[in-house]
Amino acid sequence: xxxxxxxxxxxxxxxxxxxxxxxxxxxxxxxxxxxxxxxxxxxxxxxxxxxxxxxxxxxxxxxxxxxxxxxxxxxxxxxxxxxxxxxxxxxxxxxxxxxxxxxxxxxxxxxxxxxxxxxxxxxxxxxxxxxxxxxxxxxxxxxxxxxxxxxxxxxxxxxxxxxxxxxxxxxxxxxxxxxxxxxxxxxxxxxxxxxxxxxxxxxxxxxxxxxxxxxxxxxxxxxxxxxxxxxxxxxxxxxxxxxxxxxxxxxxxxxxxxxxxxxxxxxxxxxxxxxxxxxxxxxxxxxxxxxxxxxxxxxxxxxxxxxxxxxxxxxxxxxxxxxxxxxxxxxxxxxxxxxxxxxxxxxxxxxxxxxxxxxxxxxxxxxxxxxxxxxxxxxxxxxxxxxxxxxxxxxxxxxxxxxxxxxxxxxxxxxxxxxxxxxxxxxxxxxxxxxxxxxxxxxxxxxxxxxxxxxxxxxxxxxxxxxxxxxxxxxxxxxx
Numbered sequence: 001x002x003x004x005x006x007x008x009x010x011x012x013x014x015x016x017x018x019x020x021x022x023x024x025x026x027x028x029x030x031x032x033x034x035x036x037x038x039x040x041x042x043x044x045x046x047x048x049x050x051x052x053x054x055x056x057x058x059x060x061x062x063x064x065x066x067x068x069x070x071x072x073x074x075x076x077x078x079x080x081x082x083x084x085x086x087x088x089x090x091x092x093x094x095x096x097x098x099x100x101x102x103x104x105x106x107x108x109x110x111x112x113x114x115x116x117x118x119x120x121x122x123x124x125x126x127x128x129x130x131x132x133x134x135x136x137x138x139x140x141x142x143x144x145x146x147x148x149x150x151x152x153x154x155x156x157x158x159x160x161x162x163x164x165x166x167x168x169x170x171x172x173x174x175x176x177x178x179x180x181x182x183x184x185x186x187x188x189x190x191x192x193x194x195x196x197x198x199x200x201x202x203x204x205x206x207x208x209x210x211x212x213x214x215x216x217x218x219x220x221x222x223x224x225x226x227x228x229x230x231x232x233x234x235x236x237x238x239x240x241x242x243x244x245x246x247x248x249x250x251x252x253x254x255x256x257x258x259x260x261x262x263x264x265x266x267x268x269x270x271x272x273x274x275x276x277x278x279x280x281x282x283x284x285x286x287x288x289x290x291x292x293x294x295x296x297x298x299x300x301x302x303x304x305x306x307x308x309x310x311x312x313x314x315x316x317x318x319x320x321x322x323x324x325x326x327x328x329x330x331x332x333x334x335x336x337x338x339x340x341x342x343x344x345x346x347x348x349x350x351x352x353x354x355x356x357x358x359x360x361x362x363x364x365x366x367x368x369x370x371x372x373x374x375x376x377x378x379x380x381x382x383x384x385x386x387x388x389x390x391x392x393x394x395x396x397x398x399x400x401x402x403x404x405x406x407x408x409x410x411x412x413x414x415x416x417x418x419x420x421x422x423x424x425x426x427x428x429x430x431x432x433x434x435x436x437x438x439x440x441x442x443x444x445x446x447x448x449x450x451x452x453x454x455x456x457x458x459x460x461x462x463x464x465x466x467x468x469x470x471x472x473x474x475x476x477x478x479x480x
Contacts, residue, residue, distance in 0.1 A: 001015035001016060001018070001019055002015070003054065003058060004018050004037065004058070007037075007040070007041055007044065007046060007051070007054060008036065008037040008040035008041055008051070008055075009039075009040025009041070009043055009044065010036075010037075010040060014036075017033075018033050018037075019062070021033055022058070022059055022062035023062060030059070034052070034055055037051055037054075037055050038051045038052070038055075041054075085117075089114075089117050089118075089119060089138065089139070090119060090135035090136070090137065090138055090139060090140060090141050091135045093110060093113075093114040093117075093119055093133070093141055094132070094133040094134055094135045094141045094142075095133075096110055097110050097111070097133040097141070097144070097147070098132045098133045098144060098146075101133075101144060101146050101147045104149075104276075104277030104278070105277075107147060107277060107278075108277065108278050111278070114141070118139055119139055119140070119141055120139060120140055120141075121140070121141050121142070121143050121280070122136060122140060122141070122142040122143060123143055123195075123196045123197070123199065123280055123281060124143045124144075124145055124147075124148055124192065124195045124196060124197035124276075124280075125142070125143075125197055125199075125200050126145070126159055126163075126169060126175060126192060126197045126198060126201065127163065127168045127169055127200065127201065128142060128200075129142055129143065129144065129145040129156075129197065130142075130144065130145065130146075130156065130160055131144060131145060131146035131153055131156040131157065131160070132144045132146065133147070143280070145159070145192070145197060147276065147277075148191050148192055148195045148197065148275050148276060149191060149274070149275055149276070149277065150187050150188055150190070150191035150275065151188050151191055151192060152188060154183045155183050155184045155185070155188040157183075158179050158180040158183035158184050159175075159179055159184060161180075162175075162178045162179045162180070165178075166178055169201060170202060171201065171202055171203050171254060172198060172201060172203065172219055172222065172226055172257070173226055173229045173230075173254040173255070174254075175198075175201070175226070176189075176226035176227055176229060176230040177229065177230040177233045181227065181230060186223050186224070186227060189223050189226070190220060190223055191275045192275075193216055193219045193220050193223070194216070194220070194271040194272055194274060194275035195272060195275040195276050195280070196213060196216070196272065196280065196281055198215075198216075198219055199212045199213055199215070199216070200212070203215075203257075213263075213268055213281055214262055215257070216263060216268060216271075217260040217261060217262050217263045218257040218258060218259065218260045219257060220260070221257070221258040221259075221260040222257045222258045225255060225257075225258055229254065229255065264287070265282060265284070265286060265287040266284060266287055268281070268282075269281070269282055269283070269284050270284075270360060273360070283315070283335075283337045284315045284360060284362070285313075285314060285315050285335065285336050285337050285362070286337070287362075288362055288388055289336075289337070291388075291477070292313045292362075292364070292388070292391075294477075294479045294480070295311075295391065295395040295396070295479045295480075296311050296312065296313040296364060296391075296395075298310060298311065298312065299336055299338040299339070300312060300314060300334065300335075300336050300338050300339045300340065300341050301338035301339040302338075303341065303369050303378055304369070304378075305369060305370055305371045305378065306368070306369055307368065308368075309366050309367060309368060309383070310366065310367065310368070310369050310380070311364070311365075311366050312334060312336070312341070312364070312365055312366075312367075312380065313334075313336060313362065313363070313364045313365070313391075314334035314335045314336035314340070314341075314362070314363065315334070315335045315336070315360060315361070315362060315363075316332050316333070316334065316357065316358060316359055316360065316361055316362075316363050317332065317333045317335055317340075317359065317360065318332055318333045319331075319332040319357060319358075319359050320332070321350070326346075326347075327346070327347035328347040328350060329344055329345060329346055329347065329350075330344070330345040330350050330357055331343070331344055331345075332345075332357070334363065334365065334380065341369070341377075341378055341379070341380050342372065342375070342377075342378075342379050342380065343365060343367070343379075343380040343381075343382050344379065344380065344381055344382060345357065345382045345385065346382075349382065349383070349384075349385065353385050356385055356386070356387050356390075357385075361387070362387065362388055363385060363386075363387065364385070364386045364387070364388070364390075364391040365380065365382045365384065365385050365386075366382070366383060366384040366385075367380045367381050367382040367383050367384070368380070368381050368383070388460075389457060389458050389459045389460070390431075392433055392458040392477060393419075393420075393431050393432050393433050393457065393458055394431075395479060396433050396458065396477045396478065396479055397434075397477075397478045397479060397480070398433065398434040398435065398436040398449065398477075398478050399433050399434065399435055399436065399456075399458065399463075399466060399475070399476070399477050399478075400436050400438050400447070400474070400475065400476055400477075400478055401435060401436070401437060401438060401466055401469065401470055401474070401475045402437075402438040402439075402440070402470055402471040402472065402474035402475070403437055403469060403470070403471060409469055410435065410450070410454070410469075413456055413462065413465060413466065413469070414435075414453075414454060414455070414456045416462070416465075417456045417457045417458075417459060417461070417462035417465075418432075418456065418457060419431060419432025419452075419455035419456060419457055420432060420457060430452055430455055431457075432455030432456055432457050432458070433455060433456060433457075433458040433477065434449060434450065434451070434452075434454060434455050435449075435450045435454035435455070435456065436448065436449050436450070436478075437450065438474060458477070463475075463477075
């Protein structure tokens with residue numbers, strides 16, 4: 001713009017129009033401006049040849065050019081940001097995560113990055129949290145209640161107001177009775193329960209020593225009861241008995257939480273993900289990690305570029321299907337808690353394993369690990385996939401069972417969960433896990449292999465049935 005002003009006689013406003021025309025690469029406007037530039041240059045005794053040469057240089061620069069002030073401003077901002085991240089790490093992440101509160105994908109990136117810098121997170125907590133993410137110490141950030149999907153700023157502010165007015169909530173029913181239920185509805189409470197915001201509440205975690213999340217299922221089942229209790233408190237507020245007081249009146253007696261079966265790890269974490277966007281209190285891989293590591297030894301974090309096929313296991317995330325030049329491919333991240341790796345599955349393998357490629361499911365894969373030249377890091381080209389039952393059948397040697405009852409129950413087991421047949425170039429294969437009976441008698445013990453006739457498909461349901469038949473709990477898969 002300054003060159004156009006000095007050499008071509010443009011005003012600053014006219015120079016800005018020239019800049020805009022160059023940026024949009026409009027040929028007709030550019031031709032007009034070249035004439036204007038020549039005429040202005042001629043008035044300053046600059047030849048047409050020189051004017052055209054300068055104009056061409058300006059046009060080339062306009063293809064992509066930052067002015068110094070813009071570049072300097074970005075550099076200064078980057079320096080300030082880096083300084084804050086180093087010296088006020090918890091505050092840096094708390095502020096950034098508050099800004100990105102409505103974007104789950106960006107929150108997840110910040111959360112993972114924060115962990116690399118040694119930052120840990122206190123889970124959502126109705127007795128401690130506010131709408132924002134807050135630094136608790138140099139290495140700890142308290143999770144913002146506003147980041148729980150379905151809570152809403154008004155509901156969180158109502159919770160904080162009730163807590164400031166009457167102190168920490170003493171129980172789930174105390175919470176329901178004290179918050180403004182015009183602002184805190186059932187949907188918000190259910191979301192907070194799923195996110196674990198009531199785990200630390202007295203009476204909420206029924207087995208806190210073993211698992212602080214154990215009471216979530218009962219809390220969720222009791223949301224309606226909690227709101228009914230709050231309604232009764234309002235109705236009975238002016239109807240107390242002669243000898244009742246606020247603490248011991250009959251109206252203040254809280255009912256027990258409704259009974260509900262406890263959630264398994266997977267159910268708890270999936271519900272947590274619906275409320276938060278990702279897993280906070282654990283990882284889906286934990287549920288089967290001990291068993292998987294018996295046959296799949298290598299962690300993703302330990303991988304290096306190798307021509308040898310690698311056997312890996314993890315949870316599928318960010319699954320998408322892409323149509324490329326060589327046909328359709330599935331691209332997903334495989335996560336085993338140690339790290340994630342991008343995996344690619346070709347069209348043929350997709351067709352053969354449609355039911356296995358599912359978000360948030362455990363997958364065992366085999367493939368070659370190579371350096372990703374475009375994105376950096378490593379990439380896995382998959383050539384075989386199994387779910388856990390398929391991996392048990394493929395890598396398990398046998399299922400050892402000390403039978404507690406009649407052996408006819410084994411025939412029922414094999415009939416209910418039969419082995420699968422697969423046609424291959426080598427003929428028909430029987431895919432299943434063999435049964436081996438473990439027999440102990442005074443002075444002697446033996447193992448009886450039931451052969452192909454005793455093979456069954458080792459799904460979770462089938463294994464649960466086997467363990468129910470076992471004597472003294474003696475039922476396990478031998479992998480080595």
